[in-house]
Amino acid sequence: MSFNVAAGLVLDVRSWWTDYNQSSPECFLYNAAPHKPGHRHFDRSDGDATGIEEGHDAVVAAMGTAARQCTMTRCDSAARNAYQKAIKKYVETRGQALARLDVRYGDRGLDWGRHLYGRQEDREIVNDFRRRHASGLVDIAAMRDYAPAARMLLYRPSADFLPCRRAIG
DSSP, X not given: OHHHHHHHHHHHHHHHHHHHHTOOOSSBOBTTBOBOOOOOOOOTTXXXXXXXXXXXXXXXXXXXXXXXXXXSSOOOHHHHHHHHXXXXXXXXXXXXXXXXXXXXXXXXXXXXXXXXXTSHHHHHXXXXXXXXXXTTOOOGGGGGGGHHHHHHHHHSOGGGOOBOBOOOO
């Protein structure tokens, strides 16, 4: 009898873990707390925006290299580790950039961030990430603090990848 109870608990835990991994938060936390959106004037030629764009382009290039070295059909452990690190860096950088744009510029910054991360190469990265995760090639639990944000990219439309805001009032 106790075996059946234990087996039931194992099934319940597996069911919970599957549901947890296939759910995503409404927003991601930046610096472990919601923030107030900023109101500064947004200028794309501002050093802040150009720095974000340059960082984005470097991470996208690294993702392309990692994806070419670790294909869906051929990926040794070193290439898989490199891909895992690259996708974690992509999620981390994307989250930090969008949160920074929101903290400083509010909706105008987020609009530009959506444009930046709405490019074809970003859509390809997210779609590839989803395929790899579905086939078991990516471990989002290994992303630790960025796992909730990774789940957002996996299970929500990319345009919904937004930082958590604190209620104003």
